[in-house]
Amino acid sequence: MSPDGLGWIIIDSLDTMMLMNLTDSLAEPRKWLQRTLNYDQDQDVNTFEMTIRMLGGLLSAHYLTTKIPNAASRRDSVYLAKAIELADRLLPAYESRSGIPYASVHLSKAKGVPSHADGGSSSTAEAATLQLEMKYLSYLTGNDTYWRKAERPMKVLSNNHARDGLVPIFVHPESGRFTSREIRLGSRGDSYYEYLVKQSLQTSGREPIYLEMWEEALRGIQQHLITTTKHSGLKFVAELPEGIGGPLSPKMDHLVCFLPGLIALGATQGHTLSKARTWPSWNSKKEDQIQLARDLMKTCWGMYAVTKTGLAPEIAWFHANEEDLSPAPGDRPMAPTRNSLSAWKKDYIIKPLDAHNLQRPETVESLFVMWRITEEPIYREWGWKIFNAFEKHTRLSEKRGYTSVNDVNAVPPPPRDNMESFWMVGHSDIQRHSPLTVFPPEDESLHYTVPQAETLKYLYLLFSPKDFIPLTEVVFNTEAHIFPILSKVKWETGWSR
Structure with a gap:
């Protein structure tokens, strides 16, 4: 991906090595x-990819x-030094007329590069998924340049006044305007x-705008x-190809x-549900949100449960009544969900072009968060079944x-003869040295899997003690990298709605 390598897998793996007590391997x-x-x-x-x-x-x-015990070294200054060097190389991406970052940046030329597709538009998600990293770097260095460059796209996107907070998926870096209607x-x-x-969480609620x-x-x-x-009343998140x-x-x-x-x-806000329910601010709206999270989690689990391998397809389609x-399904009463696998199987449509599995992390990410927040064991049970399906059908000899x-x-x-970087694993007899009991200890055959990125990292955390990497102290970026929740921040949000 570059003439001399950029360490994509090496750097993506560093924090997982620390989490799993593989600290002897950090020297290299x-x-x-x-x-x-x-x-x-x-x-x-x-x-976006370079940032996250x-x-x-x-x-x-x-x-x-x-x-993390045993993770520190006298050479650890290299992590922050390289982060600063990289962020300075990325800053030209933000030098568009609007402040929306260009899709790419040329490293040695220090120049932003518009997308070669989509009429030069940037992805809305990519433009708005750079902030945690750049804000944390500002916090560490005392240099607000990174913070201000990365927060400006949020103002530009907000100035489009997207109806009901739902943003189209492309925005042009020069005009700052959405270039599509699709949501x-x-x-x-x-x-x-x-x-x-996560921006609101990162700064301890000091940025209520987000x-x-x-x-x-x-x-x-x-x-x-x-x-x-149609058949089981499962709730799912549809798309709006023509907009609202x-x-x-x-x-x-x-x-x-991930939703x-x-x-x-x-x-x-990362606290357990039992604690959140004691807050004076807790209300029926929050209860409805938790129920929606449970309903959607069930639908995501269903993507795995209805297939012959127990693995989810890349895309699911659904049978639904016309x-x-x-438009506006929220204005209509919805049928209750039936917990019937046979009914579920009638509702999921898996088209041949969508039937592949790319070892993606989103479902196990949500299972981890749902377990930590609700403390309901069903999410661990589903995660364990998913892990075993991966072991059975994707592990090579x-x-x-x-x-x-x-x-x-x-x-x-x-x-497919392909292993995604967000799954990436190595092999080692690490369980005997790990401080965590991750998987059921009676299954010795599984003690040789070393997660190195998102999917297996979230499964590892799903089966780790609940006080290990607590959600009240950290925020995960969209690549499952871990940043602290900042209690003292010298800057305020630089814009208002």
Whole structure:
């Protein structure tokens, strides 16, 4: 992906090595960062991916050296030093007329590069999923340049006055205006909503504007996107190809399965549900949000439960009554959900082009958050079944790793000869040295799997003690990198609605 390598998997893995007590293995990547990693390369890189994976990975490693036993070293200054160097290389991406970042940036030329597709537009989600990383870097360095550059896109997007908080999926970096009408919570829309909640959490509620934007968007989601399936009344998140007022498309990406956990996180601010219910501010609206999170979590679990392999497809389509796909489903009463697997199987449609599984993390991410917040064991049970399905159908022999698969309804599923970086694993007898009891200890055959990125990281945390990496102390970026919740921040939000 670049002439001399940028350490995509090395840096993405640093904080997981710390979490899993693989601290003896940190010496080599630290040395590589110090001696080899060079950002002065003739290479365009995606602004969003470079920020969430590389900048996020470096900053998370920097933070965890202060929190994880045995993770610290006298050479740990390299994480922050490289983060600053990288962020300075990324700043030209924000030099558009509007402040919306260009889709890419050229590293050695220090120049933003518009998208080569979509008429030069940037993805709305990508433009609005850079803030946690850049704000944390400002906090660490005392330099507000990173903070201000990254928060400006939020103002520009807000100035479009999207109806009911639901944003179209493309925005032009020069005009700052949306260039499409399509609204969805899958690709190019998803993490815009995620970072509304997480920006508010990151600064300990000192930026209420983002929580206000989230509450508005969640009402819009409930009003315009949530509808039900025909046979079992499962709630799902539809798409609006023509925008608000147009018909719903009964299509839901696996990517959308970040949403149940996010709704619960927004409702309780990372506290357990039992604690949140003691607050004077807790009300029936919050209870409804938690119930919606449970309902959507069930639908995401259903993507796995209805297939022959127990693995979810990339995209699910649903049988729905015609009236349930007409605009504003939130204005109509919805049928209750039936907990019948046979009824569920009638409602999920898996098209051949969508039947592949790419080892994505969103469902297990939400299971982790739902378990921590509700403390309901069903989420661990579902996570364990998902893990076993991956072990059974995607693990290769002779410790050769895991593979994505082409058809979740074929047994065995045809392999794709590809292992995604957000799944990436190594192999080691680490359980005997780990401070955590992660998986049921009686299953010795599973003690050789070392998670290195999102999907298996969230499964690891799902089965870790509840006080390990508590949601009241940290916020996860969209690549599962871990930043602290900041109690003292010297800057205020630089804009208002």
